[in-house]
Amino acid sequence: MNKTFARRQLGKFASRLRCSTTAIVLLMATVCLSTHADNLPKMTHTRLFNERDLQGWRPAVCCDAKLLTAQDRETLADLATQDMGVHWQAAFGILQYDGAGKPIETERTFGPCRLSFQWKCEPCASTQIGLPGGRSIAIGDAHSDGDGSRASGAIYDGCRRIVKPTLGADSPRGEWNQMMIYVRRNQIDVWLNGRRVAISDEFSTELEGPIRLGGGPAPLYFRNLVVEPLDDTPSAPNPSLP
Structure with missing residues (x-):
């Protein structure tokens, strides 16, 4: 037992x-x-537009404020704020530009990032999306000349176009476009509606600055504007869409 x-x-x-x-x-x-x-690593993203108002945005002064007197700067700031309130509006979750105002920019500055947003336009619209570091991307009515020669996605340095789009990927006029722009210190990589349309890696710049939405001669509409931080590793020459 x-x-x-x-x-x-x-x-x-x-x-x-x-x-x-x-x-x-x-x-x-x-x-x-x-x-x-x-x-x-924790990837964070910033929504640039809250779908209700222009909180987080300010007028983009397009001249050297250092050359102005304090009074002139104050007057210019007041006029720019009034212009923004008239020509840029938030309605139905869309940031709307009426085609008659000045550019606006984010109050925050950004370094290497991925900027994604949707946009559509009225006939003959054109503008540039200003990026951290000073370059910009042209968007607008690609069909205004009837031959698609104004395809969106060109990369600009000031008023000089440094990279022409390799193809036209714009949606039909009046339909939403989806754009993604990868901004790095030595490279700008532009995708439109799931297709790479331009890439440039032939420059070096100090990368820090706001995101700017330019004005233009006709109405433009924006939504789902999002910025995500990136490292500085350049994109592959022929990748699939991230």
């Missing part, structure tokens, strides 16, 4: 030991997974 009792007790002990070992293994796995997740 003593031997039978001893075997039973030994069996119970072994069973408890197995359960304890399993619990410890599961606990260690949970801790490892939790630690791994905590160490992963």
Whole structure:
């Protein structure tokens, strides 16, 4: 009887030991997974437009304010604020430009980033999207000349076009376009409606600045404007759409 009792007790002990070992293994796995997740880089994104008003935006002064007197700067700022309030409006979740105002820009500045947004336009509309570092991307009515020669996506340095779009990927006039722009210190990579339309890696610039929406001769509409931070690693020459 003593031997039978001893075997039973030994069996119970072994069973408890197995359960304890399993619990410890599961606990260690949970801790490892939790630690791994905590160490992963956290990608954050910034919505530039809250779909209600122009909070986070300001008039983009297109002259050297250092050359103006304090009074002139104050007067210019007042006029620019009035212009923004008249010609840029938030309605139905869309940032609307009426075609008669000046550019606006974000109050925040950004470094290397991916800028994504949707836009559409009225006939003969054209403008440039200003990027951190000073370059800009042309968008607008690609069909105004009837031959698609004004395809969106050209890269500009000031008034000089430095990269022409390799193809026309614009949606039909009046339909929404989806644009993604990868901005790095040595590269700008432009995608329109799922197709790469321009890329430039022949320059180097100090990369820090606001996002700017230019004015133009006809109405434009924007929505879902989002900025995500990037590292400075250039894009591959022929990647699939991220």
